[in-house]
Amino acid sequence: MNRNTPIQDCLNDNLSGLYITRQQHRQLMDNITGGTKMKKKLTTSLALAIILTLLTMTALAALVLTRSPQADIHNRARAALSEKYGLTPDSLGTFNLHDSQEGDSWTVLFTSASFHPSLVGEYRVTLDKDQVIATWSHDAADKAVWEKAGLDSPVWGQPQIAQALRSPDEADRINMALYRESPVPANPNMPDPEVLKGRGEDESYWNGEIVKAGTPGKDDLSREQALQIAHQAIMEDFGLSQAELDAGQIISERFYLREGGGSLWGFSIAVEKDGLLWDCGVTMDGQTGEILLSNIITGGNG
C-alpha cells in the first residue's frame, strides 16, 4: 500500500535516522531473553518481600515526612481548591500544576491536562504568609448553569469532571469536538529548547533542571527506603490507604543524579480506586527523602 501523502512522506523522512543499531539489537535480545538483569521490573517474590518489609517497618515506626517549600505549596493549593470549589483528589488529578514564586508569595496555576480548557477553565491559587486566595476562570459564570448540570454544560466544575472521569466515552466525544474547533498546545510544559540542546540520551529534564540517570551510591537512600517514603507521601497527600497502595502497581521508578550534586528518586504508582485509575507520582531528594513533588493523574493522556 502506498499512500503518497505529505503526512506519510514527513513521517518517513523525519524518522529515517532513528533505528536500532546492531549493538542495540544484541543488547535488547540479551536483556529480553534473560542475558542481563532487566531494570524496573519487580518479580512477584521480590514485591512480596518488599511489602512484608514495609509492613514490618511501618509497624515499628511511622515516618515523619519533610517536604520542600514547593511540595508544601502544592499541597496547600490543592487543599484550598478542595475547600472552595469542592474539587476532589481525583478531579484535581486532571490538572497540570505550574508554580511561580515572587518573594514570599507563591502562585500555583492549575491548567487542564485532560479536558478542553474552555470547559474546565483554570484555577489559580495565590499563597503567602497571611492568606490563601483561590480563583477560577469561570468564577463569573452563573453557578446555576453548571452546579447541577451534566456534561452538556458549557462550564465544567467538580460535578462534571467527576462525571467525565466515569463516562470517558461521552466526555471524549464532547472534548474532541472542541479540540477540533479550537486546538490547544498538547504540552504546556515545554521547556526552552536551548536547555535541551546537546542533551545526552541518559539525561532528562525535570522540574527545570537537567538530571542524569544513575545508580544509588552509599549516601543515597536505597530503593526500598525511598519506596516506603513515597508510599507515606501518597497516603498523606491523596488520602489513599496502605492496602490500596499495596494492591497497586509500580509503573516507573527512576533514580537520577542532579547537575549541582545530590540525587532524586522518583516513583509512579498506579492504584485503582472507585473504578478509576490513579497514577500517583512522588519525587524526593535521593539522600534525605525530602518530598520535592507529588501529584496524581486520573484523566489519562490518551
Next chain:
Amino acid sequence: MKDALVPGEDKERRLEAWLLAYGDAVLRTCFVYLADRALAEDALQDTFLKVWRHMDSFQGQNASSPKTWIMRIAINTCKDYRRSAWLRHVDMSQIIEEMPQAVRAPDEDSRALFLDVMRLPAKLKQVILLYYFHHMTLAETAQALHISRQAVQYRLKKAYKLLGQLPERSEEDEPEHPHPGLPER
C-alpha cells in the same frame, strides 16, 4: 512483513526475527508517541519483553498479524508511560534537532508538518502512525487500537483537519471502504 512468523522456529529466533522486522517501526512509533528518545528506547524494550512473555498466547490467535499484535502492545506500553505521573515532571518534548540526522533530509515544510504530527492529541497520533507510517489498513488500525473502523475514520478526519491536510485517495486505498466522511479534495 506478515511472513516474519516462520512456523517451527524456536521462541528466541522468532523474537529475533520480529525485532529485526518491526523493531525500527516500534522505536519510531514510541518516539513520536512519547517525544523522548530515551523513553522510546525503554518502551521498545518493554514492548518486546511483553512480546517475549506472551508469544505463546499469540501463537494460538489467528485474528491478527504479528505486526498488528506488536503495534498494539507498543501503543499500550506508550500509553502506560504517558500515564506515568513522573512524566508530568520529566518533560516529554523532544526538539526535532535532537533526533538523529535523517537519512532523507526533510525540507522545512516536512519538518513543520512532522512537528504538527508530534503535537497531535495522543488518540489522533495513534491512527496517523498506524495508518500512514505503518501502512496498516483501516481494519488493521482498528484491530491494533481495539476500536471500531468508524472510530479510526473519525479520528483520521480530525487529524487531517488539525494538520491542515486533505487526505489523498490513492488507488491502493481499500476501494470498498474509501474513507467515508473524509473531506473531499
